[in-house]
Amino acid sequence: MTRWMTTAALCLFAATGALADQPAEWQIDLQPHATPVMEQIRWFNHYTLWFIVPITLFVLALLVVVVMRFRAGANPVPSRTSHNTAIEVVWTVGPVLVLFFIAIPSFNLLTYELSVPDKPDITVKATATQWQWNYEYPAAAQPVAFDSYLLKDQDRASAGKEDHKIYPRLLAVDNEMVIPVGKTVRLLVTAAPTDVIHSFAMPSFGVKIDAVPGRLNETWFRADREGLFYGQCSELCGKDHAFMPIAIRVVSDERYNQWLTAAASDLGAANKALMAAVDVPVKRAQLAENLTK
Template sequence: MIRKAISCWIGVIFCLAGALPALADQPRQWEFDLQAAATPVMQQIRWFNHYTLWFIVPITLFVLALLIIVVMRFRASANPVPSRTSHNTAIELAWTLGPVLVLFFIAIPSFNLLTYQLVIPQNPDVTVKATATQWQWNYEYEGGQKPLAFDSFMLKETDRANAGKTDKALYPRLLAVDNEMVVPVGKTVRVLVTAAPTDVIHSFSMPAFGIKLDAIPGRLNETWFRADKEGIFYGQCSQLCGKDHAFMPIAIRVVSEDRYKTWMAAAGQDLGAANKALMAAVDGVRAPQQLAQTVSY
């Protein structure tokens, strides 16, 4: 019986572990770890986060143990005559060399991670300019045959049915938008981030991609990502920017290269029709007949 119970619990743990990657698209209640990685950068960020815990946890427990020893052993009732030691060479060396070694083992991988994150790969496959204003995002695709630019607002509850986004598990409240940024899977995407000249500072944050970059008026910042799997991923403006700061989500839809090319070709003519046809192909949502005739996947 005990062996069967243990086997059952092990099976449950492995099933839950196998389900974790599917939760990478959006934040979840009671989440205690970083979102599951959808890009190589985020994979390294998650590794570094877990790596530092091997230093943080022992140091925290060690300090706690020292505090307990001091409280119990050196309290006034147990130690009425306090020590008058003013210098101890061994202790001085220990608390100097110890932190130096810890910082050394943390600094090296952190520098490598920052270098990998901040160096933009040459010849990106897609370049998108994200411009923030109170309280929306504008996406402009560069380098295409036809210019493509559109605004992205938080999806209102009253517009869900018309947009075909009634499934709140896929299009969650306060995170779903009317027009997502669409990018191809497995391709390097360069993102130029700024804010409107007369606006305030915003921040482009996509946790599953390991991206957080300030959008500053008059300044053009850049970052990159390469999504390893398809799906919709959600982020938010993470810089306090006014009364509707909490209602400025970011949504990126990652699709296959063929579907991306088809969407790009159709979006320049009719963005709404292209989005609904893409949803019909990816989400299994049936698009209206006239839209299916306009855009075919």
């Protein structure tokens, strides 16, 4: 009884914490959504399965019927039928209807995803180079800019990022992009003028946009829950393409403003203060989870 009460109390206390969103072993579905766009992408993915699965099974059944019924042993004299009007109508109208039911929601989704809100709350610029990301907050009262590299194993202790569940190997970075929850973020993406093409991809946000040298691409997202989210460069960009992760930390508006003010003068201290505020509840959540096992 005491153990159960302790677990319940820890879970309640840790309710504001969340483990990092990252790929899971044997994962067959898309990552859980953290933005309205990704929510619609997940819905559309499941929606199209209602067409894909029956069509696949139907085609498989037709292949089996053809193989069994029209093989040489069972059908030594082949049919000389040249056409069938009913079949011609069905296999013309059927695909048209399927494409119609898929096209309308897909166009609506593309329109929603590509329509950047007129008055975003925050603007962040991400510049890619081989093999890192540089983030800028140009609209801040005191502009903040920093580089984001893959976190090396030998730097984990000094960075306070030794927990592999929160900071997984090959996905964790030294400096995460920080944004507030519930705010519309306008993301400007480009690559250094003398660099190659990269791609900014964050699965939980439904964001994937190319970073092209000399071109400024634009997208948006609005995170609806706090947490630490991981993505990667998704355009083959050289020998260290696999070591160019993206990490976005979503926090409350109050903590974001505190971090932004502190980061203008001391990014390292701002990051450590933010980690101290958000990682402790996460570790308590992990402890509560372990106690229930």
